Amino acid sequence: MKSSRNKTIDFEVNEGNKYLSRVITPSSAMTKMEILDKTLHGDSLEIMPLLPSAFADLVIADPPYNMNKSFGDSAFHRISEDDYYKYTLAWLSKLRPLMKENASIYVCCDWGSSAAISAALSEFFIVRNRITWQREKGRGAYKNWKNSMEDIWFATVGKDYTFNLDAVKVRRKVLAPYRENGKPKDWEETAEGNFRSTCPGNFWDDVTVPYWSMPENTAHPTQKPEKLLAKLILASSDEGDTVFDPFLGSGSTSVTAKKLDRHYAGIEQNPQFCAWCEKRLEMADSDKSIQGFKDGVFLERNCR
Numbered sequence: 001m002k003s004s005r006n007k008t009i010d011f012e013v014n015e016g017n018k019y020l021s022r023v024i025t026p027s028s029a030m031t032k033m034e035i036l037d038k039t040l041h042g043d044s045l046e047i048m049p050l051l052p053s054a055f056a057d058l059v060i061a062d063p064p065y066n067m068n069k070s071f072g073d074s075a076f077h078r079i080s081e082d083d084y085y086k087y088t089l090a091w092l093s094k095l096r097p098l099m100k101e102n103a104s105i106y107v108c109c110d111w112g113s114s115a116a117i118s119a120a121l122s123e124f125f126i127v128r129n130r131i132t133w134q135r136e137k138g139r140g141a142y143k144n145w146k147n148s149m150e151d152i153w154f155a156t157v158g159k160d161y162t163f164n165l166d167a168v169k170v171r172r173k174v175l176a177p178y179r180e181n182g183k184p185k186d187w188e189e190t191a192e193g194n195f196r197s198t199c200p201g202n203f204w205d206d207v208t209v210p211y212w213s214m215p216e217n218t219a220h221p222t223q224k225p226e227k228l229l230a231k232l233i234l235a236s237s238d239e240g241d242t243v244f245d246p247f248l249g250s251g252s253t254s255v256t257a258k259k260l261d262r263h264y265a266g267i268e269q270n271p272q273f274c275a276w277c278e279k280r281l282e283m284a285d286s287d288k289s290i291q292g293f294k295d296g297v298f299l300e301r302n303c304r
Contacts, residue, residue, distance in 0.1 A: 006212045009250070009276050010219035016275030019282075023274045026050045036242065039254065039281075040267045041274050044246040047267050048094040055265075056099045057162070057241035060232055060253045062108040062224060063091065066116070071221065072270045081116055088120035095246060096124045102160045104236040106131075107153045108224065114151045125155035133204040133228060136301065152232070162241075167234040169197040171297050204231070206292070206301045214291055215283065218276045220250035227292040229256040237262055251277025259288040 013020070024034075025041045032055045040047055064076035066084040079087070099105070105125060109117045114130070121127050131152040140146055174187045174194040187196040207228045210217040216226050229252055233243060239261045245253035248266030250273050257264035258281060268274050292299050 003212075007215045008212050008217045008219060009279055011275070011279075013272040013275060016272070016279065019275040019278035020271060022278050023271075032242075035265045036263050037258075038265055039248065039251065039274050039277050040265065041269070041271060042267060043269050044267045045091060045094060048091075048098060048246060051098055051265075053097050054100050055242055056244035057103055058233065058237040058243045058262075059095065059099060059103065059105040060108075060229060060243065060245050061091075061095070061105065061247055062222070062245070062249060062253075063088070063247050065110045065222075066113040067110075069221065072272050074270065084113060085116040085120055088116055089123060091246065092120055092124050096157075098244065099157055101158055102156075102162065104154070104156045104161050104163075106232050106236070107155075109151050109153065110147065111149070111151065114153070117151075117153050121153055121155045125157060126159070127153065127155045129154045129202050131202045131204065133207050135209055136207070137209050154236075162236055162238060164235055164238070165199065167296075168200050168231050168298070170200050171195050171197055200231075204228070206298060208292060208301055215287070216252070216255070216280065216291065218250040218273075218280070220273060220276065223250050224252050225292075226252055226256045226259070226290045227298065229253055230260060230290050230293050231298065233257055233260050233262060248277060249273055251280050255280045255284050256290065258284045259290055 023039045023041045026047050029050050030052065032052045035051060066078055066081070068078050069076050107117050107121060118127060118130070131154060132149050133152065135148050135150060172195065174196050177184060177187055177194045187194055207225050210223050210225055217223070233256055237243060240263065242263040242265065243253060243257040245266040248254060248268040251266065254264040254266045254277060268277065292301070
């Protein structure tokens with residue numbers, strides 16, 4: 001029995017029939033209107049060739065990291081770095097035609113797969129940056145440093161792309177406020193304190209990995225936080241744009257895109273995860289809150 005405070009979404013696939021009825025399993029070419037705001041069930045390498053060309057304004061991909069990992073009824077087994085590079089090339093080659101000429105892409109990885117991801121991305125895109133975020137809960141090791149960081153590679157199709165800097169500026173407290181002619185210079189005075197909005201860097205230490213008392217939490221083994229995805233979506237897309245995730249998992253990309261008034265589409269091969277995704281999308285109809293993001297401001301870690 002779960003505690004009443006435990007909000008983790010974790011039901012069996014046979015309990016989620018009403019959610020699975022909303023999921024599409026493509027078997028032939030589909031139009032943009034047919035996939036818009038939908039969860040697609042199946043293997044990404046098989047489904048992506050069936051999707052319409054140039055429909056995505058933004059892609060957020062969280063492929064299996066190059067490690068032994070179980071995902072419900074399937075698993076990914078560690079392979080050589082060269083084979084992982086070839087695997088990445090394979091899915092990127094099918095993904096690239098789905099993206100607009102001004103589209104951006106973010107690809108999640110860990111230190112072990114980061115080099116292969118970067119190299120493969122550079123074959124199709126202009127690599128712009130590498131974001132490193134602190135997991136807070138690291139993976140322990142007896143004879144190594146704790147693995148508590150992950151990377152996200154940022155790349156674009158071309159030189160013309162969306163980047164909404166003001167939407168993701170960092171709000172920092174001003175400890176020694178400077179005034180000019182008696183007025184705040186480059187900072188604002190509020191009832192909560194003095195703050196300055198600054199350009200965000202590529203190291204993020206304000207993200208909380210979902211845990212049992214958070215409504216967004218599921219039993220998925222590698223779920224990404226909605227707050228993390230909100231930063232990517234707000235920076236690299238506009239309201240009404242389409243965000244695509246070829247490795248959807250429990251649906252965090254689609255759910256966050258919906259909460260931020262974007263269209264979405266995503267592919268997931270595990271039906272249980274598809275059902276969890278649809279459950280979360282239904283929850284977003286009545287609650288668009290994103291933990292750690294309020295009134296356009298990204299709060300410090302562990303803040304609601």
